Amino acid sequence: MRRFLGVAFVVVYLFPVYWMVSASVKRPADLASVQLVPHSPSFDTWTSRILSDPRVLRYVLNSVIVASGTMVLTLALGIPAAYALARLPLRGKPVLMLMMLSSLMFPAIMLATPLFVVFSRLGLTDSYLGLILADTTLALPYSIVLLRPAFAAVPREFGEAALIDGCSAFGVFWRIVVPLVLPGIATVAVLAFLWGWGDLVFALTLASEDSMRPVTTGLWGFFGATTSDWAGAMAFSTVAMLPPLVVFLVSQRLVISGVAAGGTKG
DSSP, X not given: OHHHHHHHHHHHHHHHHHHHHHHTTSOGGGTXXXXXXXXXOOOHHIIIIXXXXXXXXXXXXXXXXXXXXXXXXXXXXHHHHHHHHHHSOOTTHHHHHHHHHHHTTSOHHHHHHHHHHHXXXXXXXTSHHHHHHHXXXXXXXXXXXXXXXXXXXXXXXXXXXXXXXXXXXXXXXXXXXXXXXXXXXHHHHHHHHHHHHHOOHHHHHHOOSGGGOOHHHHGGGGBOSSOBOHHHHHHHHHHHHHHHHHHHHHHHHHHHHHHHHHHHOO
């Protein structure tokens, strides 16, 4: 029974993905009909709207750069911050953690206008750095909240033994503690990448040039005031789905163990 329910859940969960891929090879006349399997599949949309359009590759490349930059910056700031909040004798830890948790409640639309004003004066609009910094403002608090319990769960005796053997404080952090919380770090890395990949609000407000648009705003090119290219939109969405899917498949074991550890350790 459990196996049947698991298979049913997977089928229901993956059906929209299958529908998206199948719609990308349907003819325009068949899009409005309910066909689980395309009767006469056609790859004209792929050849005319996706593979031959250089803007599609530009949009995907922009998203890869922004998402990767968001992941790297989130890890560079979140790992030492979470370690300090978990292991170092700092004053005001409850207040800092409350601020981190409170920031998770703020939607991106609340930060879009202030960031646009600040970034416009700093010359960071229509730039990769501006998009990366904007996405990191939302991904960083979540990474700290997720990594802090992982660092706190590492026994302090490990670090004390390393210090006695002559290891420096930074060596304890980098050589002893970080490898033990690698699943949690992998989880944060994947989530930060997905955060940067799926952002729409900051992409709309901070990237007005077509050459800087990521996949989330590039999808709009398939819809106009009077027409909608649904087959092209589905094909483009299929392309946009592949990079985050590859990232998750490569790191799925670490991500699953990291989520489990974050839910059971404190």
